[in-house]
Amino acid sequence: MRLSELQTKEIINMSTGKRLGLIIDVIVDNTGLIKSLILEEKKGKRFSREEYELDWSQIAKIGDDIILAKDKV
Numbered sequence: 010m011r012l013s014e015l016q017t018k019e020i021i022n023m024s025t026g027k028r029l030g031l032i033i034d035v036i037v038d039n040t041g042l043i044k045s046l047i048l049e050e051k052k053g054k055r056f057s058r059e060e061y062e063l064d065w066s067q068i069a070k071i072g073d074d075i076i077l078a079k080d081k082v
Contacts, residue, residue, distance in 0.1 A: 023069055023077040
């Protein structure tokens with residue numbers, strides 16, 4: 010799967026149903042495997058946005074339209 014395909018899917022916390030944001034970048038390790046996703050979350054009604062890192066181990070399922078993420082353990 011290409012990054013451009015992942016970027017069209019919204020990340021949802023499967024425990025709370027909260028929208029976590031959209032993927033804007035990935036971090037890969039030295040073997041080429043995805044280590045984490047960089048997400049962008051819209052904050053409030055204005056145009057403020059916040060970026061944060063989501064560990065790849067938290068990804069539970071990649072569906073056609075959304076990606077489900079587990080809570081951090």
